[in-house]
Amino acid sequence: MTNLLKVEGVTRAFGGLQALSGCSLSVEKGSIAGLIGPNGSGKTTLFNVITGYVKPDAGTVTFDGRDITSARPSQVFTLGVGRTFQITRIFARITVLENMLVASQRQEGWLRGLTRSKSSTQEVAAAMEWLDFVGIARLASLQAGALSFGQRKLLELAYVLVADPDVILLDEPAGGVNLTLINEIAEKIRSLNKEGKTFLIVEHNMEFVMQICDAVTVMHQGVDLVSGTPEEIRNNPDVLDAYLGGPDDDDVDVAS
């Protein structure tokens, strides 16, 4: 097993706020990695650093042996790193199918886009296949803005998949969706993983994380606290401290 995605000593401050202070992480090829931690521990910032939306102050990000620390978001995606957002982002005023087609030209030059039509038959077929995979193919001709919250989550997953990325970063895929849909999403992730896709998932739903992840990293105050299998993480006292507040950083005024 090799490390497909590797983050080493990444630091990033926003003004006086140290969002990341020397965070490291590695994701093995073909695995489902989980990233958990309390609110504000820097998980989403780490995602933004990996995908090129935020430049780190120090540290490196390597994907498949290539340094992508200073790459732009479009370049990172072109290399094969797809992501979804915590607050679901779709293109609301074009159709669901057109949403899918935005992403389907991973290896294509931008000038080529002017001289060709929006979509080839082949691309439409592939897009419909992915829409069918997530179960919203019947909504293909609808304006994406008319979709419900859960359908938007599925669409966002589908249009990342259409470009066939090697690793997919999911930011809270189970956030704000009902139990049936959570199970459905977990099942999709598992079946994609069987086909060789690598995942890195940020999630607050512990059950979801423990159920599908091969390895879990816990973040706390901008650094990676511990990494291990879900079992190890569950029994680690440091993790409990990070989530529930340890004895050190708790000023309990009850005499004991």
Added chain:
Amino acid sequence: MSRFKHGWWLLALAIFIAYPLVETNPAYTTIGIFTLIFMACATSWNMFSGYSGYVNLGSAVFYGSGAYTMALFANHLHMAGNGDLFWLVPLGGVVASIIAIPVGLVALRVRRHTFVVITIAIFFVFQLSAINFSFTGGTSGMQLPFIPWFITNYNVPFYYVALGIVVFAALLSAVVRRSRFGLQLLAIRDDEDRAAGLGVRVFAVKLTGFALSAFAVGMGGALYAMFIGQIYPQFVFDPIFDISIALMAIFGGLGTFIGPLLGALVLESTQQLLTLKYSNGSLYLIIFGGVFLIVILFMPQGVVVAIRDAWARRAARRDGRVTVGATVNPGATS
């Protein structure tokens, strides 16, 4: 269905071609020329600003650049006043597109309202430059070679060249709308950061769209200069032009194909007619203001979209179907 639709376009084109043959009064063909120039400019403006959502309120930069290109080249090449001057019209477009690149490199770094303000600022830089530089002739503007055509037929060649620019702008807009490039512009309008995260080279796409949309506007400016024969900086770099173009597109339907064509056709011809009938140059501003209030209050997406929606609702009611619209949310799973 699609052949039927193309038939309507051909019919419209035939009417435009026939107009100067039927209406020979120069006063009315002049209105035709101005209307066509504005139709071309509004369509071209919409090809970038309507599709990408980057509302450019400095399009007179391209119009004026086209006009000055015509004037400067005609004078420095000592061209005679005849049909050869028409060759400078596409050159005006080329110069406008070239100017759009540095302008875009500055303005397209910022979004939304900031972009609008920057384009206005750049517009005034160009207007003040044209007023203050000596090679532009300063406030007295520039004289173009006199074209000694007979008055009754003088307008006709201009009219057809203007129609050619409209056809060019409309075809370009249609091609872009159907291309992958156009889809990327629409994606940028809806969520630029998300588009970047899906491999769209957003800056390159925006800059290309910006430069392409400058082309027809530059041609329009060049043709205007040749037609009028004398240009002044405050009339070719005119803030009213900036706003008119945008309002015509918004009136018809921002981001739609037919909207800007219709908006410019209705508004520009009305304005010219009012000026002709009542010889009151600014009466139209009052009427425009009222019309826009009504459109923005009752048809915020433009006349074309409002009519299309009403049509769809009526057809649905007749067939006894339920429409798929904002009020219905079919097949929600959560």
